[in-house]
Amino acid sequence: MATVFKKPHALTDKPLHYCPGCTHGIVHRLVAEVLDEMGIEGETIGVAPVGCSVFAYDYFNCDVIQAPHGRAPAVATGVKRARPDRFVFTYQGDGDLAAIGTNETVHVGTRGENITVIFINNAIYGMTGGQMAPTTLPGQVTQTSPYGRNVATQGYPIRVCEMLATLDGVAYAERVAIDGVPGIMNAKKAIRKAFETQKAGKGLSFVEVLSTCPTNWGMTPKDAIKWLKENMESYYPLGCYKDKE
């Protein structure tokens, strides 16, 4: 009997603490599969954020540091400069990367640090209970925008991928979505490409993953995937925004 699919080695056996249907687990697995396939689990250092994925150090078999809120790219910069022979990645949500950590995110791009950033965009603050995030869609109802996000008072969502693609230090920027199995396969390809970009020493590699938050969106996991497809993908178009030769 040939095994078609099993848990990758780079993931630990610890049960994930995420809510039912949360796509964090899928993206964790994709990163782990890439580490397995490239054979770099033992030479990779991850940096975890503050947010739902704060416990990422429990789930990856490689070394992981947990950074202060929003500062994962700054910590990763230090790690990479001290150990340029290691693969370094950050794994951050939208509250961490696009709100409190916007400064670090932009400047890690301008400096062209040779690290990989995995950005989970689910258009809401997950861990704190579903407040409006910088990535919340216009009209989207959250705990702090009960009548829907009003762009007149609360501004427009940030398209981080497009913004970073304008920076010369960014080598690779792509947006993918966990909207079904084909989307998952694409996301894995993008994550692999990001690590290959780092291997080639080209500069910052950035993958934005559109994800669901069934609990805080107030939907079943199946409906959340559908909502992502119908609402998020039109505001956040999928595709590769930068791929430096």
Place this chain on the structure above:
Amino acid sequence: MNKVTFKTDLCKGCGLCEEACPKKIVKLNPDKLNAKGYNVAEVSDEDMAKCIACAMCARMCPDCVITVEKN
């Protein structure tokens, strides 16, 4: 016969595997709860013969519950 095994202790009954299965043989069992209190996903013995080992269920599962073997 192909074989799909579930680590049912880890299952959170989200049902994404049900949706992903092209043969519609992965189903949440309404009569079976795991220690966490979720209705777990499974493939019945008679349905297992219809499995094509595409691993769509396993790729969709957020909790690495599923292992797929092809014979």
